[in-house]
Amino acid sequence: MILYLKDRFAEILPDQPVFILRLLEQQPSRRAMVALFLAVLEAVRMQAVVLVQKDLFGEIALRRHPNFDAVFASGQPIAAIEKDYF
DSSP states (O other): OHHHHHHHHHTSOTTOOEEHHHHHHTOSSHHHHHHHHHHHHHHHHTTSEEEEOOSTTOOOEEEEOTTHHHHHHSOHHHHHHHHHHO
């Protein structure tokens, strides 16, 4: 799901946001939604994305963190995550 999230950002311009509700609505099951939500949290932890909410109770958007390209450039964070699960 982290790679899925990365691919969603690859489809848009660097300064455009990705809205989390739209991503979740596209998932085929609740398990996929949970996995995507955990991937978002992991991407925030890795400092690849930033969560933005302009209004109180407004829609939550994901934006690229300035480190976005550096986080995914080496592939090392993904390998470390996969090592823990496989």
